Amino acid sequence: MRLESVDALLAALQRGANAHDGEAVDLLDHMLQCGALLAAAEPDDFELQVAGLVHDLGTVLDPNGPATHATTGADAVESLLGARVAALVAGHDQAKRYLVSTDPAYSAQLSEMSVATLALQGGTMREAERTQFEAGEYSTSLVALRRADDAAKIPGLTVPGLDDWRPKLERVADTPT
Numbered sequence: 420m421r422l423e424s425v426d427a428l429l430a431a432l433q434r435g436a437n438a439h440d441g442e443a444v445d446l447l448d449h450m451l452q453c454g455a456l457l458a459a460a461e462p463d464d465f466e467l468q469v470a471g472l473v474h475d476l477g478t479v480l481d482p483n484g485p486a487t488h489a490t491t492g493a494d495a496v497e498s499l500l501g502a503r504v505a506a507l508v509a510g511h512d513q514a515k516r517y518l519v520s521t522d523p524a525y526s527a528q529l530s531e532m533s534v535a536t537l538a539l540q541g542g543t544m545r546e547a548e549r550t551q552f553e554a555g556e557y558s559t560s561l562v563a564l565r566r567a568d569d570a571a572k573i574p575g576l577t578v579p580g581l582d583d584w585r586p587k588l589e590r591v592a593d594t595p596t
């Protein structure tokens with residue numbers, strides 16, 4: 420499924436409200452929190468922020484595909500939001516594999532559901548895979564997105580709502596990479 424307009428994207432994201440994938444917050448709140456954390460950390464990088472906002476869209480579109488949710492989401496937004504946003508969405512599960520393989524403290528704070536889906540997503544990375552990940556064009560942004568992803572599971576946290584994202588989404592949609 421391809422989302423061809425900001426309106427269609429916002430409607431799809433809205434479907435994440437009250438949809439759960441085993442985490443403490445619903446999918447919409449999770450993605451809003453992820454985008455807000457990245458907006459605070461990287462205020463000038465709208466593409467990274469928007470990637471955070473849409474990163475689990477694949478789970479909204481296909482709740483039964485944890486192993487493919489990253490690519491499902493990337494395919495849905497690529498024509499609208501451009502190649503970099505799509506690559507960040509596509510790679511966020513691989514960034515988990517990378518961090519699990521390189522940062523013991525990271526593994527210790529993963530949610531139960533993230534640990535459960537890790538094996539489905541390929542498990543830990545071998546050295547050659549880690550080297551390949553680090554050499555990737557978007558590795559720094561992928562790690563930033565992944566760390567925000569894991570932090571964005573706080574019940575009751577107040578963050579900007581979906582409507583507040585429209586200007587940034589339209590800006591990124593107007594200037595796809």
Ligand SMILES: [Fe+2]
Pocket residue numbers: 449474475568
């Ligand atoms: Fe996520």
